[in-house]
Amino acid sequence: MRIAVCDDERELAEDICARIKKIDRVCRVFCYTEGISLLQDGCFDLVFLDIGMEPINGMEVAKRLREINQKVLIVFITALKEYVFDSFEVGAFWYLLKPVSEDKLKDVLFRAKKQWEQQNGSGERQIFIQTKSKNYVLSVNDILYLENQKRKILIHTKEELITFNAVMSKVEESLGEGFYRCHRGYLVNLAYVAEYDGETIRLANKETIYLAKNKYQDFVMTYMRYLRNGGVTFV
Template identity: 40%
Template sequence: MLRMAVCDKEEETCSLIKALAEESIGCKVWTFHSDTELLESKEKYDILLLDIGNGEPTGIETARKIRRCYDPILIFIAEGKKHVLDVFDVEAFHYLLKPIDEEKLKEVLKRAENHCKLQKEKEPLIIRVNGENCYVPKEEILYAENYARKVILHLGERQIAYYAKMGELEEQLGESFFRVHRGYLVNLRAVRSYHTAGVVLKNGEEILMAKSKFQKFEEVYMDFLRNSD
């Protein structure tokens, strides 16, 4: 689930954005009423909506501090267009004017959500193998298999086994992977065909699919194909 923070001195604005975000993209939302309060939280968020404001620090100054620590999607909120050019310095994703247009906000949040998902898919999977960190490109994983207390990643001609929980891996890999069976997690990009009892991968391997998963798999896979480049 995506993490989002809203920082605006107006309680009404925070409440509106929080409600619309939870409804439209289903993310977890934190609200703050000052930039200082946000910075002191020391948490990291996927999406950050900041009121530009005129206080100390300003929203842009706060954004610069945050950029030095991590790279969230930054969406600015302002009462006018005075700072619209300034936000390019901190690589803003969008600039929203008050009063908030609800439909416009939903549209921007949906685009931000899609951008986050694409970015997360590009990030390598970081796992611990034999006491060392191992970086695995997600696109190379054909499927993951649950075996005893281990997870086995199948990457074409090689395999990587390590101690992990399948549920945690499912969350790390994101929406381009689907849990076709409690013991198997399949990369949708690697699917060649499917039927009610299994998924056939592009390398010819066939993965067992639970009967209860078929309908949901078909819905997710069709949606994946429609939204793929």
């Protein structure tokens, strides 16, 4: 899930971003201090918007976001209660008053993620891959893990190995949640993790990839959250 936070008070925007990352370590969070940059950077699934921004206020940014993406979930963050009814004109998902409490933020994130999953649950996620010899429309669910070899990316799928030129960080951003950068050379699909220790991850197909030592704790927290969100019961 791609989330943007936009507030012209930089400290407040960065604080909200940091808190979202702590609540949900799988999502991708982007921080902005003005609406123009947000609109230029593309499509998001969930956007937290301050209303009283300049030169373009949050209400106008929301209207333009709606033109780009009808499905985007918009949450207004403001100290001004009088804008509550105006927010309905742009189909706002929620409205948060400053200062935003931790419980309120968690609740809105939970509700937004559920809504987003309902909107996107019926369609299978796919990515387009272009190689020297062939073009692919690949189901994300078929990817076991990705391997970085200099400027080349190796996609290990259930059926084949696909090699193409790309930067791993860009691919990681495109794939979004459900994948974890466990090592500078590997990006793993969490759906295929079978077991792990402090140095390696063993996949469902019996392959083993590296887990960086400095990533271990973050990986465990991310993986546990991934399992809970998927309905796994811990005993």
